[in-house]
Amino acid sequence: xxxxxxxxxxxxxxxxxxxxxxxxxxxxxxxxxxxxxxxxxxxxxxxxxxxxxxxxxxxxxxxxxxxxxxxxxxxxxxxxxxxxxxxxxxxxxxxxxxxxxxxxxxxxxxxxxxxxxxxxxxxxxxxxxxxxxxxxxxxxxxxxxxxxxxxxxxxxxxxxxxxxxxxxxxxxxxxxxxxxxxxxxxxxxxxxxxxxxxxxxxxxxxxxxxxxxxxxxxxxxxxxxxxxxxxxxxxxxxxxxxxxxxxxxxxxxxxxxxxxxxxxxxxxxxxxxxxxxxxxxxxxxxxxxxxxxxxxxxxxxxxxxxxxxxxxxxxxxxxxxxxxxxxxxxxxxxxxxxxxxxxxxxxxxxxxxxxxxxxxxxxxxxxxxxxxxxxxxxxxxxxxxxxxxxxxxxxxxxxxxxxxxxxxxxxxxxxxxxxxxxxxxxxxxxxxxxxxxxxxxxxxxxxxxxxxxxxxxxxxxxxx
Ligand SMILES: Nc1ncnc2c1ncn2[C@@H]1O[C@H](COP(=O)(O)OP(=O)(O)OP(=O)(O)O)[C@@H](O)[C@H]1O
Ligand SMILES: [Mg+2]
Numbered sequence: 001x002x003x004x005x006x007x008x009x010x011x012x013x014x015x016x017x018x019x020x021x022x023x024x025x026x027x028x029x030x031x032x033x034x035x036x037x038x039x040x041x042x043x044x045x046x047x048x049x050x051x052x053x054x055x056x057x058x059x060x061x062x063x064x065x066x067x068x069x070x071x072x073x074x075x076x077x078x079x080x081x082x083x084x085x086x087x088x089x090x091x092x093x094x095x096x097x098x099x100x101x102x103x104x105x106x107x108x109x110x111x112x113x114x115x116x117x118x119x120x121x122x123x124x125x126x127x128x129x130x131x132x133x134x135x136x137x138x139x140x141x142x143x144x145x146x147x148x149x150x151x152x153x154x155x156x157x158x159x160x161x162x163x164x165x166x167x168x169x170x171x172x173x174x175x176x177x178x179x180x181x182x183x184x185x186x187x188x189x190x191x192x193x194x195x196x197x198x199x200x201x202x203x204x205x206x207x208x209x210x211x212x213x214x215x216x217x218x219x220x221x222x223x224x225x226x227x228x229x230x231x232x233x234x235x236x237x238x239x240x241x242x243x244x245x246x247x248x249x250x251x252x253x254x255x256x257x258x259x260x261x262x263x264x265x266x267x268x269x270x271x272x273x274x275x276x277x278x279x280x281x282x283x284x285x286x287x288x289x290x291x292x293x294x295x296x297x298x299x300x301x302x303x304x305x306x307x308x309x310x311x312x313x314x315x316x317x318x319x320x321x322x323x324x325x326x327x328x329x330x331x332x333x334x335x336x337x338x339x340x341x342x343x344x345x346x347x348x349x350x351x352x353x354x355x356x357x358x359x360x361x362x363x364x365x366x367x368x369x370x371x372x373x374x375x376x377x378x379x380x381x382x383x384x385x386x387x388x389x390x391x392x393x394x395x396x397x398x399x400x401x402x403x404x405x406x407x408x409x410x411x412x413x414x415x416x417x418x419x420x421x422x423x424x425x426x427x428x429x430x431x432x433x434x435x436x437x438x439x440x441x442x443x444x445x446x447x448x449x450x451x452x453x454x455x456x457x458x459x460x461x462x463x464x
Contacts, residue, residue, distance in 0.1 A: 039318050050243070054175035057168050061159035063122070071122040072158075072284040073254065074143060079116045079152035081138050084109030087150045100309040110307070111310045112138035118305060118315055124254075129297040129306030129333075135274055136290040139307065140256050143288065144177055145169060157253070174203060178247035182259040183235040186240040188229040192218065192242050193227035199250040208317075210249075217249040220279060226463075237268035241275070257292045273299055274440075281351070281446070294333050298322070306330050318347045332347075346418035349438045349447030355380055357409040358387050361401035364405050366391065378437055378445065379410045385443040388433065389413040415439045418446060423450060 061431055064072045082090045090109035091103065100111040113135045120126045128136040142146040143154050145161065154161045154178065164172060179200065185193050193214050200210035218227055221241040240260060247255055257276075260277060261269045273296060280287055297304045297316040305315045306329070314326035322343070325331040354372045356365050356379045367390050369377055379387045389411050393408035403409075414428050415437040428436055435448040 012203060033400050052168060056171050057164070057172050058157055058176075059425055061157055063158040064155075066119060066121065071120040072119045073124070073156070074120040074147075074288075075155040076139075076143065077155070078117070079139070079142055079151045079154065080114045080150050080152045081112035081135075081142050081147060082109050083112050089317065090335045091151065097188065106117075111135075112140060112147075113310045116152070116310075116312055118312065120288065121302075123298055124282055124285055125131055125289060125302045127297040127301030127304045127420055128288065128290045128307060129294065129301075129304055131292060134307040135310040136292070136396060138310070140290050142286055144173060144179070144254075144256055146179075151454075164441075172401050174199065175250065176252055177254040177256060178252040179256040179258070180240075180243045180247045180260040182261075182263050182428050184231070184236075184243045186188050186239060186242055187247075188231055190231075191227065192223065192229050192231070192245075195231065195242055196227075196249050198246060203250065213249050213339045214245070217245040220282075221245045222275065237272060240264060240272060244272075244276070244279070248285075249284070253286060255285050255287045256290075257287060259292070260289070261296065262293070269296075276300065278444070279393055302351075306333065307349045310436055317357070323348070330451065344418065344439050345420045345422065345449060346446070347434075348422060348425070348449045349418070352378060352437070352445055352448050354378075354415045355445070356390055356406060357382065358410060362395045362403060362406055365395050366392065366399065369395070376434060377415065378448065380405065380445050384445055386413075386415055386439045386445040388436050413437060416449075417441070 052242055064075065066072055080094075081089060084090065084107065086107055086109055088335065090103045090107050091114075093106060094111065094114050098106070100114075102107060103111050107122050116139060128139060132135055138147060142149040143161075145154075145164075151164060152162070156172070159172075161169070161172070190198070193211060195375065196211040196217050197214035200213060205213070215227060218224060221244050223238065226234070226238070231242065234242065240263075245420065250302065261272045264272060276287070276289075277300065279285075289297075289300055291300075300322075301318060303311045303315060303317055304321055306321065306326075310331050314321060314330050316324075321330060322334055325334050352376055354368065354374060356368065356377045358379050358381050360368075365377075369375065374392075376389055376391045379390050381387055383410050387407075390406050390410050391411075394411070395406055398406055398409045413434065414432065416428065416439075418438055418440060419431070422440075425436055429449075429451055433451065435450045438447045438449060439445050
């Protein structure tokens with residue numbers, strides 16, 4: 001503990017947006033926590049007055065899929081947010097083709113967002129990028145209704161989130177989503193463990209269970225052993241790890257992160273980005289990550305939406321945006337990037353699909369190959385470390401020899417690091433027709449690069 005006397009600031013005074021996020025309007029719960037947490041915890045389950053749970057709220061919703069069969073987690077449809085007194089008037093002008101500046105001078109309404117539509121897939125890391133004032137935070141907060149949109153709809157897991165009543169909204173929000181902010185938003189008078197357990201406490205989870213979950217979450221972000229420290233004892237990077245642990249402790253499907261790493265110095269920021277990538281690939285959360293930093297966007301985003309004046313000017317993968325900037329605004333962003341530095345393996349890799357574990361039996365392995373119509377697949381160990389590649393003829397041999405698993409027939413495969421320049425990847429690619437695996441320094445498989453992605457680079461000048 002940093003000081004002898006612990007200031008007891010009432011919860012209400014904690015300058016903490018997260019607190020608002022978790023508790024908006026649930027005075028009853030706040031009172032219960034201040035009074036008798038134990039009494040409330042007897043209910044055991046997150047419940048509202050009328051006994052609703054998020055599960056019940058989402059029960060009838062059908063989560064949609066896109067044309068490739070991917071499940072869609074969030075659909076944003078024609079979403080607009082006008083700040084000011086006369087939003088209808090502003091919308092009418094926008095429909096006539098007036099821009100944000102014109103609307104501002106004609107009506108003194110501020111256009112936060114106008115006519116934004118897109119989908120986010122389940123398990124996707126989706127980045128919102130753009131200059132200051134372009135509408136990133138407004139969009140993110142309209143998605144979780146921390147800000148009420150002026151018009152349009154947001155569907156979460158197939159459910160019209162914009163039509164939920166206040167009670168259902170609160171329940172759905174606190175069980176389904178979490179948020180991580182730039183300023184950490186830790187409660188200063190609580191230790192790390194209790195900060196991380198806070199969201200669970202709000203949900204009325206019994207103490208023993210929430211502490212257990214908090215400890216697991218603290219471990220997940222690499223802070224094992226720090227549970228009893230106070231926030232003031234921690235560096236910025238560690239505080240943000242606590243913020244992340246708290247967001248993950250409730251096991252939300254969706255994580256909203258607004259400039260979460262922007263206050264950290266560059267080295268620590270890089271570490272946190274790596275950590276987020278690792279955690280996301282382990283847990284498969286859907287992440288909406290706001291940043292104004294192109295490098296960060298390119299590193300993290302499965303897809304990136306570039307915003308300008310409350311609109312989305314381009315959505316695409318890092319490579320699509322780098323190679324085909326939709327307009328001058330995007331082009332300006334892209335030009336700031338040193339291309340030779342940026343055209344590295346991590347930008348071109350896709351999440352590894354169709355992977356075998358070395359402990360898998362030959363029969364299962366063959367069936368999996370058959371299902372995805374391949375003759376070869378990458379093999380990893382229980383820690384997700386890349387072991388090599390298995391070919392169907394090898395697996396057949398293992399099966400006939402009565403082997404229990406496929407570990408005996410795995411052959412070496414060339415792999416690259418996330419920061420390997422594409423020019424080198426392309427050279428390796430020529431020697432093999434197999435997707436090139438990308439692994440980190442510990443050998444953990446992060447992704448793979450398909451021959452077509454490499455060919456694309458070649459066509460565009462080879463990433464030199
Ligand atoms: N509460 C508010 N009242 C009036 N206008 C607002 C409000 N919040 C945001 N705006 C305006 O809406 C527009 C979008 O702001 P927003 O904060 O969403 O941008 P941002 O991309 O997150 O910017 P930054 O990178 O600075 O955080 C800006 O013009 C901003 O001035
Ligand atoms: Mg913002």
